[in-house]
Amino acid sequence: MYNINELMERDYRPAVNPQKNSSYKLTLLVVALKVSVVIICDIFHWFINLFKSSEPENISKKLALVTGGGNGLGRSLCFRLAQEGCDVAVVDIDYKGAFQTASEIQEKYKIICKPYHCDVSDKNAIYKLKNDVEREMRGVDILVNNAGLLYTANFLTSNVEDIERAVKVNTLSQILMTRIFISGMIERKYGRIMSICSITSIVESPTMVTYSATKKGVDGFIKALKEDILVSGNDEFIKLFLVYPDFMHTREEISNVLDAVKHFLPRLSPDRVADDAVNGLIAGKEYIYATDIMPIYYAAKFLTKNAKKHISTSILDSSIFFSGNIKNKTL
């Protein structure tokens, strides 16, 4: 282990080429044999489990924290979790929105719901949030990393500050929130982390270059974290969930931009996506595709160059995005 800051202060020292130990081939063979046995056992267990019906998890009385819970999908997720009997910490940079969500939930469900103000791209704000939630409520059981900015722009003319903000809010925030909240989950031997990713992390599309990159970052982060948790043995009680929602009607400005796409893109309601996400969570489904047209998205990956061009110039009317005279950014 080393500290990145210390390492950057030092002069670069090239590593010496390691000498291969002569017995390494034997070691490799032994490892390969052992791994084969483990794989056979895993297949056997998987087969046995096929015949067991697994009960959905009871998450009643758990404490869920939802980032970006003031509006849009986050708000729907808060309601849906409250419906399952969770207490909810509604976190948003828009405190008015968080307060509104929390008051409505508090009135409708017999659970405890509190609003919190936090800029989740700021590490100090996250530490403060954790202290406040633990003092006023308790340790978080279910962390829903939802906060994000749908950012559409012509990459070549996009604003550098907007790009930086999108990366911080969409990707950095999820990594920091997870890092800061996971320790308590491991201590308490229970944790569910749900990461809201995007269909655009699976299907790359024009005008969403930065956005796709931020969501692919989230996807890669959670997948790598799964490996880490598995190897450390924490996978028994920490479960990670990736949600890939299709486009939704949320913020007005975003809907206006999507309208420019001639209603070609499907648009789901945030309630529908929240429903898929929470149903997936209690069913223990690690990858949740909240869309009706997944086969079309997969097929789109195999389109030829000219077919892609045809779609983005005729159907999607990308001139709207590339002309530069319509709002070419949406934050």
Ligand SMILES: *[C@@H]1O[C@H](CO)[C@@H](O)[C@H](O)[C@H]1NC(C)=O
């Ligand atoms: C779910 O868990 C809660 C609290 O742990 C308990 O009160 C409730 O009875 C459980 N519900 C079911 C259907 O098992």
